[in-house]
Amino acid sequence: MYHPRTDVTHRYRYVSTDFVKHLLGTTLVVTVVTMALSAIFHEPVRPALKIDTYANQHPRTFMSVALNALNGQGEIADYGPPYNNGTGSVQDVVQKWVGIIHPVYPKTDFILNPLKQASHLDPQLTPALDAFEAAAPAQQTKWEAAFATALAHARVVSGQVLLPPGPYGPVGPMMQDMLKLGQSGLLTGALNRSPADYQFDNQNSLLFLQGRPLQDAASKLELQGNQWGIIHEENAPYPGPWWMTIVTAIYQIPFIANASAADALALGSGMFLFILLMVAPWLPGVNRLPRFLGIHRLIWASYYRKYQSASSKPPEQTP
Amino acid sequence: MNWTVYVREKTQLLFSLDTWLPTELPEYATGIMYTLGSLTASSFVVLVVSGILMAANGPQWWTISSIGFYLRGIHFWSVQAFFFFMVLHLLRVFFSGAWRGGREKTWLLGTLALLISVPTAFTGYLMRGDFYSQWNAVQAKDGLNALGLAWFNTLNAGQMYGLHVVVFPVILAFIIAIHLAMVRIKGVVPPYPGPDEPHDTEEGVNQNVPSAH
Numbered sequence: 001m002y003h004p005r006t007d008v009t010h011r012y013r014y015v016s017t018d019f020v021k022h023l024l025g026t027t028l029v030v031t032v033v034t035m036a037l038s039a040i041f042h043e044p045v046r047p048a049l050k051i052d053t054y055a056n057q058h059p060r061t062f063m064s065v066a067l068n069a070l071n072g073q074g075e076i077a078d079y080g081p082p083y084n085n086g087t088g089s090v091q092d093v094v095q096k097w098v099g100i101i102h103p104v105y106p107k108t109d110f111i112l113n114p115l116k117q118a119s120h121l122d123p124q125l126t127p128a129l130d131a132f133e134a135a136a137p138a139q140q141t142k143w144e145a146a147f148a149t150a151l152a153h154a155r156v157v158s159g160q161v162l163l164p165p166g167p168y169g170p171v172g173p174m175m176q177d178m179l180k181l182g183q184s185g186l187l188t189g190a191l192n193r194s195p196a197d198y199q200f201d202n203q204n205s206l207l208f209l210q211g212r213p214l215q216d217a218a219s220k221l222e223l224q225g226n227q228w229g230i231i232h233e234e235n236a237p238y239p240g241p242w243w244m245t246i247v248t249a250i251y252q253i254p255f256i257a258n259a260s261a262a263d264a265l266a267l268g269s270g271m272f273l274f275i276l277l278m279v280a281p282w283l284p285g286v287n288r289l290p291r292f293l294g295i296h297r298l299i300w301a302s303y304y305r306k307y308q309s310a311s312s313k314p315p316e317q318t319p
Numbered sequence: 320m321n322w323t324v325y326v327r328e329k330t331q332l333l334f335s336l337d338t339w340l341p342t343e344l345p346e347y348a349t350g351i352m353y354t355l356g357s358l359t360a361s362s363f364v365v366l367v368v369s370g371i372l373m374a375a376n377g378p379q380w381w382t383i384s385s386i387g388f389y390l391r392g393i394h395f396w397s398v399q400a401f402f403f404f405m406v407l408h409l410l411r412v413f414f415s416g417a418w419r420g421g422r423e424k425t426w427l428l429g430t431l432a433l434l435i436s437v438p439t440a441f442t443g444y445l446m447r448g449d450f451y452s453q454w455n456a457v458q459a460k461d462g463l464n465a466l467g468l469a470w471f472n473t474l475n476a477g478q479m480y481g482l483h484v485v486v487f488p489v490i491l492a493f494i495i496a497i498h499l500a501m502v503r504i505k506g507v508v509p510p511y512p513g514p515d516e517p518h519d520t521e522e523g524v525n526q527n528v529p530s531a532h
Binding site for chain 2: 009010011012013014015016017018019020022023026027029030031033034035037038039041042043044045046047048049081082089091092094095097098101102200201202203206207209210214217218221223225229230239241242243244261263264266267268274277278279280281282287288289290291293295296299300302303304307
């Protein structure tokens with residue numbers, strides 16, 4: 001059947017069809033194929049990077065991540081909106097305009113608050129925390145700088161980071177306590193604190209990990225942006241989200257990849273290309289392109305074979 | 320026209336049996352090339368059914384139970400099938416110039432469905448709870464923040480879960496439904512006229528073929 005007021009296809013010959021059978025058939029095919037693929041290949045899974053595992057396997061890097069959160073040199077500490085009032089990752093005015101809607105201040109949220117919570121279990125933490133908070137910012141910076149210099153040459157022995165005595169003030173014990181907290185497995189819970197105390201949000205634990213820990217692991221798996229990261233699975237034979245190929249391809253263009261607003265440019269130009277596809281019917285030239293490409297001769301091959309004979313016979317009419 | 324009459328007429332057309340379950344189709348609109356859209360819609364059905372079963376049992380279930388893990392595999396592979404058939408359908412439709420004869424909006428809705436499918440699938444990747452979820456959540460945030468879309472917080476698993484299981488699928492299902500109805504109501508685009516066939520429109524839709532009805 002056709003809709004006579006809108007449909008011009010009734011000018012062509014119609015054939016009987018059983019659409020119920022057709023739809024059940026295609027659904028059955030997809031169901032059987034996906035059930036078989038799941039039984040044979042499953043879904044690829046690469047275990048999540050946990051803070052305690054990382055702190056135990058890479059104690060010195062963990063400590064440097066914590067130190068960068070404390071001294072403000074970490075990426076998130078100077079990120080800017082929507083997390084804080086930094087400027088390091090602000091790519092354009094729209095980002096600033098949105099404002100700080102997911103506030104994150106790494107010094108407080110990643111270090112001081114988790115340590116204060118831990119001090120309830122280990123009161124020996126309290127004097128170091130009090131001394132740090134009572135000190136002038138210039139003094140805090142001196143302690144942090146001295147600790148950073150020493151950390152670069154620190155030794156790691158059975159999961160512990162050994163530093164020679166130095167002018168670190170309370171920063172030394174604070175960092176050692178952060179490492180213990182990280183290794184214990186309690187830091188994830190201390191980072192993901194919602195005001196309602198009912199947790200649905202991994203924001204802060206992921207932002208804590210997002211620098212060296214996740215970057216190093218992703219580089220090994222060739223998942224970085226410049227390695228066509230987002231579209232392939234870490235396990236080679238599995239398909240990844242290949243439908244994001246165009247945006248990922250844009251990230252491979254050096255002009256865009258090296259720009260300070262790389263993400264805005266890549267996503268913006270990907271969106272622009274997609275809008276071109278959406279408005280193709282209204283684009284002069286593009287809307288007539290398929291006819292000249294000639295692929296339609298393959299699509300309607302049997303139709304053309306039947307009706308496009310030398311006699312130019314129009315389609316047959318149904319009774 | 321009175322708007323209530325307009326709504327009534329449109330609804331009648333939208334929900335008619337002829338729109339959804341036709342008993343005959345144009346001769347040129349049969350064969351494997353014309354099964355790609357149905358295979359896409361069927362993949363969406365498998366996605367929704369497996370997704371409902373997973374959502375009913377909760378995120379831990381599909382990670383730790385063997386049945387949940389199997390179902391999650393079906394969900395994963397039907398996403399692959401969904402995009403695979405959708406892209407093939409898109410190519411078939413593009414090379415047919417399927418927007419001819421007043422079918423531009425049908426094309427627009429189809430591409431919009433593809434556009435919405437990307438965040439729908441991406442938020443699903445964030446629900447896996449593995450390294451891939453962690454990595455893509457932190458990688459995607461910078462672009463979204465830069466575009467002023469910080470509201471879409473990829474690091475907030477609760478928000479991503481709601482978007483993935485309700486908001487995006489409902490929007491997508493609605494767009495797909497209207498797209499399908501429009502395909503049926505407008506009829507599948509006829510073939511380009513051949514070189515020796517008369518045609519008199521800009522779009523290349525042959526209007527000179529005598530009516531069969």
